[in-house]
Structures are given as structure tokens and as C-alpha cells.
Amino acid sequence: MTKETSAPSPSVSERNAYVSTTGPRPAKQTTFREWVVTNQIGIPLTILAMLLALHNLYPSLRPYTQPFFQLSYYDPATDQYVQGWDDIYFVISAAIALTAIRAIAIEWVLQPLARCAGLKRKGSIRLAEQGWQAMYYGFIWAVGLYLWKNSHYWFDFGAIWVKWPARPLSGALKWYLLVELAFLVQQIFVIHVEERRKDHYQMFSHHVITSTLLTSAYIYGFYNVSNVVLCLMDIVDFLLPSAKILKYLKFELACNVAFGVFMATWFVTRHILYNVLCWSIYKNVPAQMAYGCYSGSSATMISTDGYPNAFAYMFGPFQSLENPICMNRSIKWIFLSFLLCLQGLSIVWFSMIVRVAYGVVRTGNAEDTRSDEEDEVTVDTQTAANGSIHLTANGANTAPVADSTSGLDRRATSVRARGRGRVPFDQSDRKALLGRIGCEKPT
Template structure:
């Protein structure tokens, strides 16, 4: 290969060389969806909005897409119901469009202006979107928690159950969080599959199932606390990665050290205190039995009516009885413990990297094979030949992978990459033992 030869990664997916010049390659449906996320999402929302405004008779059916349902004017509160599903759908579509717009039209151009190459700018843009979303939604969740009666008191979370009313802000917060999880399930399937695909899929399915079930059962308070404990970590790691891509090494060292500390405190101390509170305080605060779905008064001390049908009664209608017993308690506990198990797996991988830095002076990423990645950039020439120019990918090797609440993600946006795969080791200067944990993910590979 001569120095004149260069082909962009994107064109590897678009052109196939021939004697008569480059020939267009057929685009797959997945690639088409990825490249048209803004158009698809906005078209669907625009059609719904047009039907809502042009046909007043359809407004009872279209209105739930655009505003919260089940508002009680006399009490100035909301309750839940099946029409909330429509709001989740429209919010997921809106988040898809906003994400694509923010990455492609705002964050990526800013990254290129900051001097990053194409691959680095894409990665920074993706991390920027994560930081934007989680920073905003965590602030809302923390505001709700800070101004609640259960602030710094896990036992108080259960005192008002099974009261169904909730504020408009709390309802919006929970439904947007659920919409984001649904949107993330869509993203990991249409974009290029990553090594931690099934871990992330399990995480999103467990979290969305837990959040939706807790919402229907009226566990708004515990949902608020769990999301706050989770979201702060998902905000800190992208922030540290952004500092890395911008080559603010010292700031990244500090940010990543803060990330690891906050992860441990929130996900392995406070989170465990929360599920222990469920195990210990729920029987004390909630009398086992069945309650009216209308006025929340106990109607039976028997918490196991009609075999297992009682489990799904709140899903079938708000007026149906809602029961509490050991089985229901352990169902929710099992979901929470499953999330704790995934967090332990991810944190173990991060600690393993830290241990490698301390003991050997180098770190091995146990999850990512993105090392020695080479970006291919270039263009097709008029005579049908192609100009090739390979250049090192910016921040191609990464110690910590962004896939879990924090491991390096790649995406398919019509681009591809050629990489020489190594053994996943990122060497560090043996003499550099300062800020051992903070260096992980921040030092540029040598």
C-alpha cells in the first residue's frame, strides 16, 4: 500500500471497487435506521401532532402522547394508568431524535473544533449526550428526593403506601426515565453490537421491568431513590471520559477517582442499605394484606387471595385491590439484587484494572478489545481508484469500557474501522505511580 492510498471507513460500507469505478453497496435496514433516527422520530411525532390539531375528534386518543394523563383537579395530583404508555412512547421517540441531533449536529462539530479526529469526536459526542441526559435527570430526581419526607430516612419511604397520588413532576420524572430505558434498548439493537451487549440488555430489561412494576404498585418513592443512586454514576463517568478526549489529563484523573468513590458509596453502600430497608422495614411499615385501589384502605388481612391473580390486579385497573405480602416483597427484592449483581461484576472489572496499575504498572481492560485501532480516511478518485491514508484513531485504546454504567462504546453511524487487535494491554510508565486509580482511563496509550 502506498502513501497515496487511503479509504475512509465510512466508504468501506458504501463502495465496492470495480473496473468502472466505485459501485454503491446496498444499505441494510439497520444502517438506514441509524442514519435516519432524527427523520424517523420527528416524522412519527409530527404525524401524531397533525392528527391532534386537524381532527378534534381524535384528541382523546392523541392527547396522551403529548401530556400527562389522569390528573385530578380537585386534589391537584396525578395517578397512574395505561394511557401513560403513550407518553412513554412519545418520550422515547423524542429522546431518540434529541440524542441523534445533539451528537451529530452539536457535540460532534464542537469536538472537531476542539481538534479531535473523526473517531474521537464521535466518542466525545456520545459521552457528551450521556453526561447531558444523566446530569439533567439526576438533578430533577435529587430535587424531588431532597424536598421529600423520606430524605435521608429509608424507613420513611414505606409509611404512606399504598397511596396512589403523585405530583406532576414526579410522574414526568418516572415516565421519562422509563422512556430513556426503552430508547436505550432500541439503540443497542440498531447500532453496532458491542461486547457487553447482553449485559447491557439484561440491565435495561431488569431496570425497565422493575421501574414499570414499581410505578404501577405505587412505589414512587423507592423508585426515586434507586434512580438517584444509579444516575449520579452514569453522569460522572462520561464527564471523566470527555476530559480524557479533550486531553485534560489531570482533571480526568480527579474525575475518574471521584467516579470510583461515588460508585462504591452509592451502588454498594447506600443501595445495599436501601434493599436492606425493604427486607427489614417493609413488614414493619406495611401491614400484609390487600388494600382498596380507590381509597388505599385495607379491605382484607389475607395477602394471598385468588392464587397468583392478585399479583396482576393493579396492572388490570387502578380500582382493583393492591396487595402486599412476602412474595411481592421478594419479587421486588430479587430485581434489586439482580441490579446489584451486575454492578458488582462491572465494579470488579474496574477494580481489576486498578489492581493492574498498582501491581504491574499497566492495565488490562477485561472487557474491551478496542486497541491499536486505526482510522481509515480518504476518498474515491475519478478514475475509480481509491486514495488510502491510515491514521491512528484518537484514544483508540481505552482502559475502561463505557458499556455498563460506564464502559467504552462504539456505534454504527455509517462508519467502520480497521484495527489491529492486540492483547488488550495498555502500558503505563513504570515510574508513574501517582494518582494510581485516577489514571485509569485518562492516560493516553503509548
């Protein structure tokens, strides 16, 4: 009779190792960025609610909390405002409020409407993002156009510089400029906390240049030129999202017409009127603004020396409203250089748009592949029948001058996601350019 040998029992460490490898995996920890993205409604509303509670419950704190909720530096004698450091608080609170409004509009209003229109989850998200862009830029452009239309410099670029260096401005103009600055600050926040787009660094550079230019122009009292520049820029940022919305809703003809209007408007506003404005700075500023230093409070000339104290004079207006404000060739060229940098970006983007549009119309052969971050995507094959240009319904959210542009729809292919938010483009220049403006193969 043979004696069976029993296998040695596993040790405690071996049992623990077995359980740890076969049991459920621990949940992935949420990063700070993901937590911020998930709570884009709750965080801003909580901050604003706390400020509002402090403002109402503790009257002694109102001198500190009031600048968050209303414009500062009001002069009842003239019924106008001037600028100052407390304006920073209004910009901060406006940026926080815009973050909450954007999230509410996308998640609670636009996305449900898109689902009701028959769009699937990813399409509804993209329509909602473009819808928010159209809502904001449509509203703020209308406000800016109203201010420009009712001003003394309506399409008279030489008159923009007549009243400088008068520092007071109306409440409506001050609110408009500070909200525009707050939106730029909020956009810098958005592009860093949400999934990075293909043109992340271009957009970051654009927002930094624009916000720096707008802040400096505000401090130096260049309100009028700021109003004109923003009007010329914002109309394009309204038209492109509108065209993409039409594409998502499958209004192909309307989308093509809207995209044609977008291209024409871009060329007229950003490459004709904008350059006329830059020429006005070069030509009219010396004629309308005598070089020298002026009193920050009375706007009277106090010195014909436009270069006092080396470079310190440039930062005087940033430190106090009472400090002298000077104008000379250096200051003129600093502001003009910033504007020309924006023009350079616009030329690069528009050359992409024109080259792609020409290639699609002429050859009707522009295809591309791209990976979405989640679901498997299938798009029916379509045959090129004419030379019309379409905007994609499955594009990423990228934009020149705060514009949003998107990539290609897939053609007769079904691929799985290969990464979150990555858009791999073919090395072909035409295909890559096509993806930049959101055109697709003609149908």
C-alpha cells in the same frame, strides 16, 4: 501467400460477462438497520410531526393523541395524578423524542464543538456520544435529586414505605419516572440498531431488568423507592462520561481526579447506600406495610389475606387502578430480587474497575491492542512515569447501568481496521479488564 486465420468473435454472452466483471460494481444496498441509524433525526421528527398535526387539525382525535403529549389521569381536586394504560403513549412519544434529541445533540451540537476543539473525526464522534450521556444524566439526576431532597423520605429509608399504598403522585414525580422509563426503552433501541459493542448482552440484560423493575414499581405505587434507586444510579452514569470528556480534551490531571471521584462515588452510592436501601426493604417493609390486600382507589385494607386467587392477585394492579393491590412476602422478595440482580451486576463491574486500577497503579504495565472500525490509528509511545490512572480517548461506547466505558488507546502501534465495531482483546485478564473501564497505561 499464407491466409491469416482470424480469431472467432466472442459471443454475446461472453461480451456481457466481460462487461459485468470489468464495469463498476453495483452499489451496496442499505439495510433497514443502517437506514434507521442514518435517519435518527428525520424518522422521530416525522412521527412526532404527524401526531402533532393530527392533534391540531382533527379535534375529534384529541382524546387519542393527547396522551402522547401530556400526562394522563390528572385529578383537579387533589392536584395529583394516578397511573393508567394511557401512560404507555407518553413513554412511547418520550422515547421517540429522546432519539431525535440525542441525534441532534450529537450531530449538530457536540460533534461540531469537538471538531472546533481540535479533535479528529473519530475522536469528535466519541466525545459527542459521551457528551450526550453527560447531558442527559446530569439533567435527570438533578431533577431526581430535587424531588428526593424535597420529599418526606430524604435520607430516611424507613419513611419511604410509610404512605403506601397511596396511588396518587405529583406531576413532577410522574413525569420524572416516565421519562426515565422512556430513556431505558430508547437505550434498548439504540443498542440494537447501532454497531454492537462488546458488552451488548450485558447491557441488554441490564436495561430489561431495570425497565421491568421500574414499570412494576410504578404500577404498584413504589414511587419513592424508584426515585431513590434512580438517584443512586444516575450520578455514576454522569461522572464517567464527564471524566472521559476531559480525557478527549487532553485535561489529564482533571481526568484523573474525575475518575477518582467516579470510583469513590460508585462505591458509596451503589455498594453502601444502595445496600442500605435493600436492607430497608427486607427489614422495614413488613413493619410499615401490613401484609394483606388494599383497595386500589381508597388505599384502605380490605383483607388480611395477602394471597388471594393464586397468582392472579399480582397482576390485578396492572389491569385496573380499581383492582385490589396486595402486599406479602412473595411480592416483597420479587422486588428485592430484581434490586439484588442489579447489585450483582454492579459488584461484577466494580470488581473489574478495582482490580484494573490496582494493577495499573502497582505495576504501571498494562497494554492492549484493539481494532477500530475505520481509519488507521497511530498513538505515540508514552513512558510510565507514575501510577496515575487515565481514561482512553479512543474507547468504544460500552456501559454498566447505562454507564459508558471504553477500551485502551494503542501504544506505539499502527494497525488497520479488521471489522466494524469489533474490539479484540488479549486473553490476559488484566488487559481485558483494563479495556472494560477505559484505563490506559500511566503517563
